[in-house]
Amino acid sequence: MPTLPDAASPAPDSPAAGLERLSALHSLGILDTPPEPQFDRIMALVSRYFRVPFGSVTFVDDHRQWFKASVGFTHRADPRGQSICALTVDAGCPLVIPDLRADPRTAPLDAVQGGHQLRFYAGIPLRADGHAVGTLCVLDTCPRDFSAEDLEVLAQFAELAQSELRLRLALRDLEALALTDPLTELPNRRAFQRELASACGAARSGQTRVVGLLDLDRFKPINDTLGHAVGDAVLRFVAQRLLALLRPGEILARYGGDEFTLLLTGPDADARAREIALELPHRLHMPSGLRVGVSLGLVSVSGPADPKALLELADQTMYRAKAAGTIAAHSRFPDDLNPARP
Incomplete structure (x- = not known):
């Protein structure tokens, strides 16, 4: 018979260790997700091999145990105080209890005294970032x-x-x-298109959205005369300064080359777009003395819109700003759709 952990409850994690464990668990992104066949197949094999009527792949947070896959159970969660698997997680090592009614830690539990009449348990910890966050376990209705x-x-x-x-x-x-630009660490074109499509899908709510397309002026001479390393540093500098202008929920992406895109949503999206346009010139003074300007096309929309059409109008509006020698130009979709491009 394997050596069992002491029957006394394990010492609780320190607050810091407990938070680290919960962070590791949440990093998996697995809680409250639908069943997945790979976990269901594992549990079916386990149940068949050990000839047990109950088993589960269980994850334990600060207040419950939650079954990602199970055999025999018809529910998906229990309070942590009713969890046998929480003992395995707290111990951080395999746990075998030959008779649940004979163990003071488990004898009072509802699953032992009530409905399922469980009598046997064996569990192995599952880990994330070195922390025990769940178990794979088998249970039986008779001691074994x-x-x-x-x-x-x-x-x-x-x-x-x-x-x-x-x-x-x-x-x-x-x-x-796949969704991150490696140079600036901003979302990339694909990520932005996904966010824009999602925002356009929310059009029925009447929510105002502002799409911005920003292009760097005089960037090509910097690349050509000073080299790509300096050009890359300029792009990173601009990305950091633009990002510092944004509030949580506002999206900045590197769309490609020296182009960046913005997505602002909410009732104050138009006002925020004007604020950003006014602040931009004061945020792009480079310590090295290099001078790079920007041209920004902003498009406001509050009704249904096609993402591709919005970006095309933002591109046309950006070129209008560039031709006029101004920092920004504004358009409204669909009123200003397909104006003649300068």
Whole structure:
């Protein structure tokens, strides 16, 4: 029989460690997500191999246990105080309880005394960033022995679930890379188009949206005469200064080359666009003495709009500002759609 953790409840995490554990759990982005076949298949295999009527892939936060996949259970969450898996998470190591009614930690629990009449438990921690955040566990309605070999097999099944978690994080990181401009670390064209499409999809609410397209003036001579390293530094500088002008929820992206895009939403979007246009000239004084100007086309819309048409109008409006030698020009969609381009 494997050595069990002491029957006394484990010492609680320090507040800092508890917050780190919760942060690691939330970083998985798995809580309250729909069932996924890969986790369901693992649990079906585990249940069949050990011939148990209950089992789960469980994650434990500060107030509940939540089942990502389960066998035998028809609900998806329990209060943390009713969770056997919370004991495994708190201990941070495999836990086997041959008879739940004989263990003072679990004897009073509803799942033991009430509905499911559970009597046996074995669980292996699942980890994120080194913290135990959940378990893969099996449960039975009668006491049973669980050998060291059984525990090793359960650990191998848990490793399958752990591999799925690692894959989940890797795919999320790849998606983040696919949506981020590596030079400025701003959202890229693809990310901006996704946000703009989402904002246009909210048109039925009548919410005002302002789309901006900003182009750097005199940038090509900097690249040609001083080199791409200096040009890259200019782009990073402009990105940081533009970002400092924005409030939470306002979006700045590098659209490509020396072009940046803005998306402002809300009842004060038009006023915010004017504020940003007025402030821009005062924010782009470079310490090196290099001079780079900007031309900004701003388009306001409050009704249904096609994202592509909005960007085309923003592009035309930006060129209008450039031709006039002004920092910014404003248009309203669809009133100013398809004006003659200077």
